Every structure is written in structure tokens, then in C-alpha cells.
Amino acid sequence: MSPRPTTTPPPAPRRTGTSERTAYVRAGRRPDPSTGAVVAPIHQTTTFAQAGLGGDLGFTYSRAGNPTVAALEEALGALEGAPPAVCHKTGMAAITALFLGVLQGGDRVAIARAVYGGTVRLAREILDPLGIEATFFDPTDAESVDAALAGAPRLVFIETPANPTLELVDVAAIAARAAGALLAVDNTFQTPLGLQPLELGADVSVYSTTKFIEGHDATLGGALVARDEALLTRLRRITKSVGSTQSPFEAWLTLRGLTTLPLRYEQHCESALVVAEALEAHPFTETVRHPGLASFPQRELAEQQHRFGRRIQLHGGIVTLQIRGGFDAAVRFLGSLRLVLVAENLGAPGTLATHPASMTHGDVPADQRKAAGIDEGLVRLSIGLEDPADLIADLCRALDASQRETPSRGSAKVSEEVAS
Ligand SMILES: Cc1ncc(COP(=O)(O)O)c(C=O)c1O
Structure with a gap:
């Protein structure tokens, strides 16, 4: 995983560029090569036939990968200038995959004091019995940040604006201080339109796509976006192993939601x-x-x-x-x-x-x-x-x-x- 510079000057906030807006409509979408259908089909299948041993066309079994889910992953990654994201059944499944992917027994995770309640429950009820200690810190207070980082956490997890207090976290400032740890930002409230965590120095953008991204109260989903290929490979492996893969129909609905985001x-x-x-x-x-x-x-x-x-x-x-x-x-x-x-x-x-x-x-x-x-x-x-x-x-x-x-x-x- 690439080291992060110790000081990151905060970039001036940008306007959503024309090509970026176009990407919301076009990313992950291309006419179906076999029929020309402009809306890609939902590949509602568990299994992909192979032309003999090793003769697959890039997909084998939908827990490991599916073309409809891959289209959503490509789109979500592209919107942050990253390789394809890793999509999950829910936002909590994505956060679980992140924690299991980068933490092991004996590691520490520093979590901002105000985050979604499910993340706190996960840390207290699932991580703690596995020997992964969570420290909750005040991301707006330098002393509290330093105390949390003094425990050499493997992962720092923040949310901005926090659910539900709307407390903001200065992502670039935390990224600069947290060099040595992975920094994950739950960007569910801002979406990639309102905040680009990776641009500000974070390693992982976390989404509950259930919220604004799908945006119609119809579909649960989660996503992890990162630029580091080794980290993405690890996260993809966890998803395949725990089986928290997004389903084709829900990926299709989420991709449609993205178009109008x-x-x-x-x-x-x-x-x-x-x-x-x-x-x-x-x-x-x-x-x-x-x-x-x-x-x-x-x-x-x-x-x-x-x-x-x-x-x-x-x-x-x-x-x-x-x-x-x-x-x-x-x-x-x-x-x-x-x-x-x-x-x-x-x-x-x-x-x-x-x-x-x-x-x-x-x-x-x-x-x-x-x-x-x-x-x-x-x-x-x-x-x-x-x-x-x-x-x-x-x-x-x-x-x-x-x-x-x-x-x-x-x-x-x-x-x-x-x-x-
Ligand atoms: C900020 C934030 N992150 C994560 C989640 C969890 O997402 P999901 O409900 O899709 O599992 C939520 C859900 O409310 C949330 O608000």
C-alpha cells in the first residue's frame, strides 16, 4: 500500500466538472454487444459456463463476480479516479469487509466518536470479541486525535458529516496526522459529488449506496472505493469469502440511481x-x-x-x-x-x-x-x-x-x- 505524504495541503474545493457529470450518466454503461440494448441486461445468474477447464470469459460464479455488479463497480471507481470499487449487499457489509480485510486480532482501530450506530455496534459486538480494540476519538480535537493515534491503530475510520450530528471532520488534516495508518472515510452523506475523500488523502471511501446513490428507498447496497490495487484485491477476496457480494438486480438499480445522482x-x-x-x-x-x-x-x-x-x-x-x-x-x-x-x-x-x-x-x-x-x-x-x-x-x-x-x-x- 502506497505511503501517504505526512503533510497534505488541502486542495481548494472543486466544481463538479462537465466530464464528471457526464460520467454519472455513462460510466459502467455501454450497449449490450450481443443485442445493442442501451440498458445493459441484468445478468441474473449464479453460474457462467466455461469452454473447458480454465476457459471462462472472466466470470465463473456470481459470489466472485457478475457482469452487472462489475458495471456498477467500474462506475463507482471511475467517479473517484480509482479502479473498480468492491460492491456489497449493504453499507454494513462493506464496512465489515473493510474491517476484516485490514484488521486482525491484536490490531487497533480508531473510530471517530460520531459515526453511524451500526458501525459502533460492529466495533463493540463483533470486533472486540475478535481481539480488535476500537478507540473512539473526537476528530475535532487535536489532543484526542493524537491520543487515538498514539495507540498505533492500523485503521482510522471517520465519517463526515457524521450521522446524525453533522459534525464535520477535516479529512486532509486527519490524513496528514494519520500517516502510517489506513484512513477510511464513510462518505455516505456527501457522495462523491460533495466530497472526494481519496483526493484529500484518504485510502478508502466507504458508501452505503442505500442512501443518495441508489436514492429511491428501494435497494440496499454498499461500496468500498480505493486506489491501491493490493488493498482492493484483499477487499475483493474478503467479499468473496464472506459472501457479502451485491446481487445483480440491486446493482442494476443502483447503477440506474447513479445516472441521476x-x-x-x-x-x-x-x-x-x-x-x-x-x-x-x-x-x-x-x-x-x-x-x-x-x-x-x-x-x-x-x-x-x-x-x-x-x-x-x-x-x-x-x-x-x-x-x-x-x-x-x-x-x-x-x-x-x-x-x-x-x-x-x-x-x-x-x-x-x-x-x-x-x-x-x-x-x-x-x-x-x-x-x-x-x-x-x-x-x-x-x-x-x-x-x-x-x-x-x-x-x-x-x-x-x-x-x-x-x-x-x-x-x-x-x-x-x-x-x-
Ligand atoms: C453513514 C452511514 N454509513 C453506513 C450505513 C449502513 O448502511 P446500510 O444500511 O446500507 O447497511 C448507514 C445507514 O444508515 C449510514 O447512515
Whole structure:
């Protein structure tokens, strides 16, 4: 694996170039050579016949490789100037393959304090019994970073903006400090359009393609993108061995989602800022966070690190809010939404509201949630593609309802989940 330079000057954020936008439409897609079909077929097969021993045409068995999955892998790699990615059934399968691929018993992994709850669960419940010790650190605090790196971790794993707090991590700064360790960035929230981790010095970009990339609430998936061929070979071998390979149909749907990602993602980002500004002006919100807001605590880093789309800088489609009245008010708010659905996904066409403390991060111990800044009153919104005016009307009406005493529908359920 190629050594990383110890100091990486942060490149100025770039605009998504014309040819890059074209790549979203064309990468991994070419007319089917046998029929001319412009949409490549779904190779829904487990097995590929061979013309005698060793006479395969590049594919043998779909757990090891499949042409439809290979097309998606080619596209995702190309979007980061990398060789074909390694695709997985889910984002968690991709993260598991990464951990198993680069860590062994006795190794350490340093994980940023605010990451998706499933990653914390994986570290605590699967890695720890295997003798792989996870240290959780504050990536915004130099002392905490140094302390985590002093343990000579084999892998440093960060997420930016973090789920659900939207805390940003300066990827180039961590890459410069973490020389000697592999650096993986979960780039699910920004997508390759909003952030190019490999350009900033990371070794691996990690995706839950379930979110913005597939983008239609229809398909689970994950991907690992890297430039180092030896690392990719290792990751591919783990995938084949544990059998977490993506399926042809889901790869096909994900490839289709990728085609419209630049259009969808920029709209998600634009609407998220409009909604965030409206919520911030509402008297019943205490804190509203979105990296595009002037009040965002890491505004400078957002401006320096996030890339531009056609019209705007891409700060993501997620907004978080703390409502006056804390947890009880959040429960009433969630129970009063009509247009916005209460659900556990993000990056979809429809706007979704999530209560991280009981949903996405329900398995993270309460003290660790607190350290990561995940308050019990925190609500995460994934802003969809509806007219922002309709969203604002629904959200503001639910905010008004959040201050009334009467419990709304849904409140009992959320309370039970928090208690469990
Ligand atoms: C940032 C992030 N990474 C990884 C995952 C896991 O992805 P999946 O649900 O596809 O396994 C999620 C899921 O919410 C996520 O938000």
C-alpha cells in the first residue's frame, strides 16, 4: 500500500466538472454487444459456463463476480479516479469487509466518536470479541486525535458529516496526522459529488449506496472505493469469502440511481438549506444544523472541504434540529407530521424524519451517545425532492403541535424504544 505524504495541503474545493457529470450518466454503461440494448441486461445468474477447464470469459460464479455488479463497480471507481470499487449487499457489509480485510486480532482501530450506530455496534459486538480494540476519538480535537493515534491503530475510520450530528471532520488534516495508518472515510452523506475523500488523502471511501446513490428507498447496497490495487484485491477476496457480494438486480438499480445522482443530490442540498433556514427562524426550534447555514459551527471547514455542484456548494441533504421541550416535544413533533414520514432511511425522494437516539443509534450505549452529541431530543431530517414550501408548512405545523401538552400518535412507541 502506497505511503501517504505526512503533510497534505488541502486542495481548494472543486466544481463538479462537465466530464464528471457526464460520467454519472455513462460510466459502467455501454450497449449490450450481443443485442445493442442501451440498458445493459441484468445478468441474473449464479453460474457462467466455461469452454473447458480454465476457459471462462472472466466470470465463473456470481459470489466472485457478475457482469452487472462489475458495471456498477467500474462506475463507482471511475467517479473517484480509482479502479473498480468492491460492491456489497449493504453499507454494513462493506464496512465489515473493510474491517476484516485490514484488521486482525491484536490490531487497533480508531473510530471517530460520531459515526453511524451500526458501525459502533460492529466495533463493540463483533470486533472486540475478535481481539480488535476500537478507540473512539473526537476528530475535532487535536489532543484526542493524537491520543487515538498514539495507540498505533492500523485503521482510522471517520465519517463526515457524521450521522446524525453533522459534525464535520477535516479529512486532509486527519490524513496528514494519520500517516502510517489506513484512513477510511464513510462518505455516505456527501457522495462523491460533495466530497472526494481519496483526493484529500484518504485510502478508502466507504458508501452505503442505500442512501443518495441508489436514492429511491428501494435497494440496499454498499461500496468500498480505493486506489491501491493490493488493498482492493484483499477487499475483493474478503467479499468473496464472506459472501457479502451485491446481487445483480440491486446493482442494476443502483447503477440506474447513479445516472441521476448529480441532479437529485444538488436538489437535496438546495432544499435542505431552504428548509433549515425556515426551521431556524421558527420560535420552537432551539438548534438547527446544516453545514450550509451561516450559524453552522464548522462553517469554515464546510466551505473549504465541500465541493460545488452546478449552482451551489454541496453541503448535503440532512438537517438536524433540537426542539424546545426536548424529548417530549420531539415525540409530539414526530407524531404530528403528515407529509414527512417517520422512518429510518435517508437520501430518498421523500423527506424522512428520524429519532436517532431510539432508531439509528438505539444500540449505541447512552454514555457513548452523549459523548457523540446525540441528544434524546435530536431529530434528523433527510430532505427529499418535494417542494420545500410544502415541507416547511408540514414541519412548522408539527413544531407548533410539539408545544401542546396532548401526546400525539406515535409517542408511546418512541418512548418504549428509548426505554429498551
Ligand atoms: C453513514 C452511514 N454509513 C453506513 C450505513 C449502513 O448502511 P446500510 O444500511 O446500507 O447497511 C448507514 C445507514 O444508515 C449510514 O447512515
